[in-house]
Amino acid sequence: xxxxxxxxxxxxxxxxxxxxxxxxxxxxxxxxxxxxxxxxxxxxxxxxxxxxxxxxxxxxxxxxxxxxxxxxxxxxxxxxxxxxxxxxxxxxxxxxxxxxxxxxxxxxxxxxxxxxxxxxxxxxxxxxxxxxxxxxxxxxxxxxxxxxxxxxxxxxxxxxxxxxxxxxxxxxxxxxxxxxxxxxxxxxxxxxxxxxxxxxxxxxxxxxxxxxxxxxxxxxxxxxxxxxxxxxxxxxxxxxxxxxxxxxxxxxxxxxxxxxxxxxxxxxxxxxxxxxxxxxxxxxxxxxxxxxxxxxxxxxxxxxxxxxxxxxxxxxxxxxxxxxxxxxxxxxxxxxxxxxxxxxxxxxxxxxxxxxxxxxxxxxxxxxxxxxxxxxxxxxxxxxxxxxxxxxxxxxxxxxxxxxxxxxxxxxxxxxxxxxxxxxxxxxxxxxxxxxxxxxxxxxxxxxxxxxxxxxxxxxxxxxxxxxxxxxxxxxxxxxxxxxxxxxxxxxxxxxxxxxxxxxxxxxxxxxxxxxxxxxxxxxxxxxxxxxxxxxxxxxxxxxxxxxxxxxxxxx
Amino acid sequence: xxxxxxxxxxxxxxxxxxxxxxxxxxxxxxxxxxxxxxxxxxxxxxxxxxxxxxxxxxxxxxxxxxxxxxxxxxxxxxxxxxxxxxxxxxxxxxxxxxxxxxxxxxxxxxxxxxxxxxxxxxxxxxxxxxxxxxxxxxxxxxxxxxxxxxxxxxxxxxxxxxxxxxxxxxxxxxxxxxxxxxxxxxxxxxxxxxxxxxxxxxxxxxxxxxxxxxxxxxxxxxxxxxxxxxxxxxxxxxxxxxxxxxxxxxxxxxxxxxxxxxxxxxxxxxxxxxxxxxxxxxxxxxxxxxxxxxxxxxxxxxxxxxxxxxxxxxxxxxxxxxxxxxxxxxxxx
Numbered sequence: 001x002x003x004x005x006x007x008x009x010x011x012x013x014x015x016x017x018x019x020x021x022x023x024x025x026x027x028x029x030x031x032x033x034x035x036x037x038x039x040x041x042x043x044x045x046x047x048x049x050x051x052x053x054x055x056x057x058x059x060x061x062x063x064x065x066x067x068x069x070x071x072x073x074x075x076x077x078x079x080x081x082x083x084x085x086x087x088x089x090x091x092x093x094x095x096x097x098x099x100x101x102x103x104x105x106x107x108x109x110x111x112x113x114x115x116x117x118x119x120x121x122x123x124x125x126x127x128x129x130x131x132x133x134x135x136x137x138x139x140x141x142x143x144x145x146x147x148x149x150x151x152x153x154x155x156x157x158x159x160x161x162x163x164x165x166x167x168x169x170x171x172x173x174x175x176x177x178x179x180x181x182x183x184x185x186x187x188x189x190x191x192x193x194x195x196x197x198x199x200x201x202x203x204x205x206x207x208x209x210x211x212x213x214x215x216x217x218x219x220x221x222x223x224x225x226x227x228x229x230x231x232x233x234x235x236x237x238x239x240x241x242x243x244x245x246x247x248x249x250x251x252x253x254x255x256x257x258x259x260x261x262x263x264x265x266x267x268x269x270x271x272x273x274x275x276x277x278x279x280x281x282x283x284x285x286x287x288x289x290x291x292x293x294x295x296x297x298x299x300x301x302x303x304x305x306x307x308x309x310x311x312x313x314x315x316x317x318x319x320x321x322x323x324x325x326x327x328x329x330x331x332x333x334x335x336x337x338x339x340x341x342x343x344x345x346x347x348x349x350x351x352x353x354x355x356x357x358x359x360x361x362x363x364x365x366x367x368x369x370x371x372x373x374x375x376x377x378x379x380x381x382x383x384x385x386x387x388x389x390x391x392x393x394x395x396x397x398x399x400x401x402x403x404x405x406x407x408x409x410x411x412x413x414x415x416x417x418x419x420x421x422x423x424x425x426x427x428x429x430x431x432x433x434x435x436x437x438x439x440x441x442x443x444x445x446x447x448x449x450x451x452x453x454x455x456x457x458x459x460x461x462x463x464x465x466x467x468x469x470x471x472x473x474x475x476x477x478x479x480x481x482x483x484x485x486x487x488x489x490x491x492x493x494x495x496x497x498x499x500x501x502x503x504x505x506x507x508x509x510x511x512x513x514x515x516x517x518x519x520x521x522x523x524x525x526x527x528x529x530x531x532x533x534x535x536x537x538x539x540x541x542x543x544x545x546x547x548x549x550x551x552x553x554x555x556x
Numbered sequence: 557x558x559x560x561x562x563x564x565x566x567x568x569x570x571x572x573x574x575x576x577x578x579x580x581x582x583x584x585x586x587x588x589x590x591x592x593x594x595x596x597x598x599x600x601x602x603x604x605x606x607x608x609x610x611x612x613x614x615x616x617x618x619x620x621x622x623x624x625x626x627x628x629x630x631x632x633x634x635x636x637x638x639x640x641x642x643x644x645x646x647x648x649x650x651x652x653x654x655x656x657x658x659x660x661x662x663x664x665x666x667x668x669x670x671x672x673x674x675x676x677x678x679x680x681x682x683x684x685x686x687x688x689x690x691x692x693x694x695x696x697x698x699x700x701x702x703x704x705x706x707x708x709x710x711x712x713x714x715x716x717x718x719x720x721x722x723x724x725x726x727x728x729x730x731x732x733x734x735x736x737x738x739x740x741x742x743x744x745x746x747x748x749x750x751x752x753x754x755x756x757x758x759x760x761x762x763x764x765x766x767x768x769x770x771x772x773x774x775x776x777x778x779x780x781x782x783x784x785x786x787x788x789x790x791x792x793x794x795x796x797x798x799x800x801x802x803x804x805x806x807x808x809x810x811x812x813x814x815x816x817x818x819x820x821x822x823x824x825x826x827x828x829x830x831x832x833x834x835x836x837x838x839x840x841x842x843x844x845x846x847x848x849x850x851x852x853x854x855x856x857x858x859x860x861x862x863x864x865x866x867x868x869x870x871x872x873x874x875x876x877x878x879x880x881x882x883x884x885x886x887x888x889x
Contacts, residue, residue, distance in 0.1 A: 037728050044837070047641035135607045189611065192641045209731075213650035214829025216727035236727045240827045241837075245722050249827075252714045252721045395840075425842050426587035551728040 030555040034221060036232040036543035037551045038524065041246035041255040045214065045239045048197030051176040052128050055137040061259075061535040062237055065219055066202030067176035070103050070122065070156075073169070075530055077282075077345055079448040080488045082168035088227070089117060089177055089203070090156075101158040101171055102151070108226035111179050112207045119150035124180035126158075133188040138174040141451060145170065164484050165491060166448055173446070177203065205230040205539035215239060221539075231526065231542030247519075250276060256521040259534040262514070263398060264330045270519040279518040282531035284343040286336045287399065287442045288508040289390065289406065290431075290468045291315075297435045299469065305388055306438070312506040313354055314364035318413045320356045324405055325512050328398065336513040338499035339457055341445045343531050345488075346495040353503045362413055372414050379414040387416035388437035391430060394421040399440045402511060431467045440511070441467070447532045449495060450483045457502060470507035523547035564866070568859040572852065579851035580625065583844050584618045612638055614844075625848065634852075635845035639838065644849045647834060652853065654724055655830035658753065658823070659815045661746050665754025666811060670761025671804065677762065678769030679792050689762070696759035701818050705752040705825040712748060719748045722827030749826040753818050757811060764807055768800035775799070802873050809865025813858045 046059030051067050054060075070090040071082075078084040082093070091106040109117035126148035129136045144167075146159045158171045182201055186194045200208050205227070206219035217237045221230040238255055240246040247266045250258045251273040261267045261278075270276050291306035306312055325333040334342060337351035365371075370379040370386045379386040390406065392399045400421055407417040422430065430436050445452040455461045458479055459471045475498055482494035503510075518534060520527055525544050530536040543552055609615050613624065628635060634644040673693065677686045696704075713721035720726070724745050730738045772778060773796055781795045782788075820832035827833070831850055838846035 039728060045640075047637075047639055053641070132607060193636065193643075197641065212725075212727070212731075213647070214654070214833070215723060215725065218727065218731060234728075238723060238727050239829070240722060241824045241833055245825070245827050248709065248714050248721045252717055254721060423587075424840065429587040554729055554732055 029553045030233065031553075032233070033545060034223075034229060034231060034233050034542070035545070035548055035552050035555075037234040037236065037554065038232050038257060038538075038541070038543075039236045039238055039255040039551070040257040040259070041240050041249050042237040043240055043243060043246055046217075048192060048194070049200045049208070049211075049217075050178075050191060050194060050197035052125075052134055052136045052138070052178065053192045053197065058237060058239075060533070062217055062219070063176060063200075063202075064204070064533060064535045065206035065235060065538060066200055066204045066208060067178070068109070068117075068202075068204050069172050069176055071168075071172045072536065073173060073447055073530075073532065075528075077343060077447045077531060078488070079169040079173075079345070079450075080165040080491060085168060085172065090172075096157070098163045099146075099160045101160070101168065103156045103158070105154040105156065106226060107154055109203055110224070110226070111182075111203050112201050112222065113179075113182075115179070115181055116153075117177065117203050118153045118180075119156040120153070121177050121180045122156035123148050123150045124184065125175050125178045128178060128183070128188070128191075129175050131188055134191050141170060141174045165486065165488075166450060166483070169448055173448075179203070206235055209234075225539075228539075230539040232524075232538075235538070250519050253521075256524065257518065259516070259518045259529075261517045261519055264328075264332060267332065267517050267519075273519075275522055276519045277522045279520055279527060279529055280332070281516050281518065281529045281534070282342045283514040283516045284341045284446070284532060285442050285444045286339060286341045286510060286513040287402075287440060288339065288510045289319075289438055290441050290508040291438050291506075292434060292436050292468060293471075293507060294434055294469045296437055297433075299434045303437075304384070305386070308368065309505060310364055311368055311370070313504075314361040314368075315410070315415070316354045316506040316509050317357045317361040317364075318415070319406060319409055319509055319511075321509070321511055322356070324402065324409075328401060328405070329512060329514065332515045332517060333512040334515070336510045338503055339443070339453055339508070339510055340449065340499070341513045342515060343447060344445055344449050345447075346449050346492060346499075348492070348496060348499075351496055351503070352500045354506060358413055365413070370414075377411075377414060378416045385416055386414065387418070389418045389420055391420050391422055391427055391436050391439035393424045393427050395424055396442075399442070403440055434467075434469070436467075439467070453498075454479060454483070457507070468507040470502070470505070472501060472505055475501045475505070523549065523552075564863055568863065571859055572855045575855040576848060576852050577622070580622055580844070580848045581618060583839070583842070583847045584621065586842065608638070612636065614638075629852075634849040637838075637843055637846050639841040639843040640846070644845045647846060648831065648849060648853060651829060651831045651834045654828060655816070655819055655823070655832060657742075658746060658749055658819055658828060658830055659812075661750035662753035662757070662815055662818075663811070665750055666757035666761055666815075667804070667808065668758075669754070670758040671765050673758070673762035674765025675769060675792065675797060677766040678773070678796070679788075681770070686766075690766075693759040693762045696755060697763065699756055701752060701756055702821045702825060704756065705749070705822055708748050708752055709825060720745050724829055749822050749828050752825070753815060753822045757814065761804070761807065761811075765800065765804060768803045769796055772796050772800045802869065805865055805869045805872060808868075809862045812861030816854050816857060 040061070042058040042061070044056070044058055046054060046056045046062065048054050049059055049062055049066065051063045068089040071085045071087050071093070073079060074084040074086055076084045089105060089109055090103040093101060093103045096102050103122065105117060105119055105122070107116070111117060126142070126145065128134050129138055130142050130145070132139070144161050144164070146161045149157050151157050160167055179201055183196060186196060198211055202208065205222055205225045207222050209218040209220045211217045216239060219235040221233050223229050238249070240249065243262055243266060246255070246258050247261065247269055249255045251269060253273070253275055258270070261270055267278065270278065291303070291312055293303055293306050295301040295303050321335045325335055337347065337349055337353060340347055365379060365386070369381045372379050374380065390403045392403045394400070403419045407419060410417045427439065431439050431441070443452065443456055455465050457466060457470055458476045462469050462471065478494055478498035478501060482491050482498055485491035485494055516531070518529060523543055524541055525547070526540055526542050528537040528540055613621060616624070625635065634648070636642070637644050637647055640647055673689055677689050680686045709721055712718045724742060725738060726741050730741055778791060778795055781791045819830060820836055822828065823830045823832035824836055831853065834846060835850040838850065
């Protein structure tokens with residue numbers, strides 16, 4: 001018995017090899033022109049794939065392939081009027097008076113279960129998105145729509161409450177059309193947890209195949225898609241816990257796409273992988289040092305430091321933003337000319353900003369009575385030192401680094417800064433409740449300046465995401481006029497004036513706007529990236545037959 | 557024995573209850589709004605947030621929420637995940653097998669490799685292999701698990717490309733081929749995380765086992781076995797080892813908690829879709845139901861492991877017996 005044991009162990013590797021080869025032998029190879037598998041390293045796993053109920057990034061990217069909009073914004077990112085929009089589910093559209101927009105659904109459009117897409121689906125979708133029970137994150141963006149009805153099976157009619165330049169954008173950008181015949185019977189309060197959200201049936205270029213919890217979501221091209229067969233047959237979103245793991249998988253050639261590399265360190269790592277090509281594109285985030293204009297913990301009183309406009313201007317002039325960007329972000333960062341990312345069409349480097357001028361900053365501080373009376377290196381007034389704290393999320397290496405650099409720049413002009421690195425949840429609670437001096441915050445924009453800037457910097461956003469509690473009637477008036485401007489040129493002038501107003505008031509220091517860099521496998525051809533959504537044009541990407549590798553040819 | 561077992565089970569339930577209560581209150585006291593945190597840094601519509609918080613009854617006082625949780629728990633309902641939009645039980649059923657697989661593989665490495673090294677060192681006492689292995693195991697034992705994981709990942713995953721750098725299976729091939737291939741693929745994916753989790757423990761087990769072997773080597777029965785002229789291999793494996801294993805069983809019971817807590821880090825580093833990663837994500841998103849359920853499962857497993865170790869010790873060592881009226885724990889008896 002004992003002498004037989006070693007022989008059995010010797011067989012173990014053989015058994016494992018046979019098991020592995022047995023699996024391999026059953027594989028067939030794909031030979032069609034659209035063969036190809038694209039694996040994306042996604043950070044985090046979505047909760048649901050029901051578009052009305054989620055705004056998670058990975059969910060949005062997958063939904064982009066599953067569910068169509070009526071039309072979508074073009075590469076110009078112009079959100080005014082309708083001339084730059086590309087038709088998708090709507091074959092065409094026309095204006096029926098100043099407040100009525102009529103869409104004609106493409107009669108070839110089908111849900112993946114074979115049912116035709118109709119105007120009833122469009123009306124149902126609007127009803128769901130605007131229903132408070134569904135609690136869609138896009139509900140607020142639809143408030144200027146009065147109704148959506150179905151005139152006949154292929155004609156959807158949108159009626160607006162008022163006329164404004166971004167009517168078309170609001171009608172098409174926020175909603176993905178949903179299948180009424182599959183969702184009508186699902187109680188609205190259960191939409192977030194509906195089974196449909198984990199096994200969706202869409203009308204887009206890709207069909208849902210599987211969702212392995214914690215691991216991956218797989219889609220397969222719809223070969224009958226009415227706008228043309230997608231160029232790549234399989235799409236897989238592989239879930240990773242963080243950017244480091246995602247980048248490691250890209251470098252090790254185990255995934256094909258990492259759409260945002262975020263930091264120069266990660267970009268340098270990816271540069272070492274010969275199979276990966278880098279694609280820079282405009283980013284949709286900006287980061288600022290936001291000052292709390294009300295007293296820390298008591299919003300009824302002005303902040304003793306940041307309530308003073310001149311002092312805020314001095315603190316802004318004391319920061320060399322250009323050199324900070326250069327030293328920390330290199331080519332992928334820019335100093336934003338206001339609260340905006342480079343995605344927005346109102347981005348204009350000529351917008352007037354406060355200069356970097358430490359001498360002028362010191363003069364202002366002296367004039368306001370902030371001097372170093374006791375010789376300890378920190379300015380003071382009436383016995384109170386000029387000191388404040390900066391909150392940063394402990395999970396962001398970049399923002400922690402920025403806080404340290406700001407601390408040093410402020411030390412030079414006699415301002416004492418302490419840094420508190422907090423868990424994102426704790427940080428969010430502190431800034432929401434007004435219990436902070438200042439915080440380094442990142443904000444993201446959709447392609448329209450109207451929604452993000454309004455929510456974060458106007459009086460209407462106080463109690464919401466205007467954490468600084470900045471309140472300027474002049475700024476609000478300019479923003480309102482810019483949103484209602486008749487032409488793009490006029491809107492641009494008004495936005496510029498609004499930006500110059502907020503820059504002069506300095507409720508925050510707009511530190512950097514990150515450009516995105518995507519790492520994509522070199523074998524992928526015809527890569528087009530739309531800045532607001534890298535996956536929006538994925539159906540046009542392809543993998544030429546002579547470039548295909550093993551994972552492209554594997555077939556069921 | 558039955559009475560002892562019942563008492564141990566009752567004590568186990570009390571421990572689990574205490575852990576769940578502690579975690580439930582702690583996570584609810586932690587700053588952060590699950591609505592805001594759960595949706596990233598963007599701020600959702602306050603009306604949307606209010607609606608979600610009402611829907612999940614998060615606007616109730618903590619004690620009310622706790623009572624409702626206990627009532628639901630008594631009915632076998634672990635609640636709904638705020639962030640995952642699905643029943644907690646479904647999320648645990650998806651992730652628990654991965655953690656158990658990883659912990660099982662790590663346990664094999666820990667005790668398989670650790671015992672072998674410890675025995676070999678004791679056999680080659682004070683010779684070159686013992687000295688070298690003694691230093692190596694001390695070095696490995698002092699390594700932080702997360703650091704070891706990162707180094708293995710970079711070396712064997714990214715640089716040498718011998719193993720996958722994350723995940724539990726190949727998402728390209730596995731869905732298309734039969735389960736035999738996927739089994740081999742799963743083992744291949746498990747190598748680095750299991751080695752990371754098991755190697756440090758193996759170094760500890762080796763040192764522990766070597767010491768136990770040396771202690772037993774001083775006993776009269778070992779001297780007698782040698783005096784009878786038994787071969788050295790038989791003395792070591794049959795007389796010395798069997799008695800030295802008793803202390804290892806105790807170590808087994810103590811190792812389980814470390815494997816489960818260690819899995820939290822290792823699963824994050826290797827993108828292993830287990831309970832550890834689920835729990836970390838849930839803590840960051842203030843997903844109360846998942847965090848509390850994970851604590852419930854983890855404490856149950858730890859208590860069960862400890863109980864099994866005690867029972868094994870009782871069976872393995874005939875000198876240890878528990879009387880009906882004995883309150884004393886077997887391990888300490």
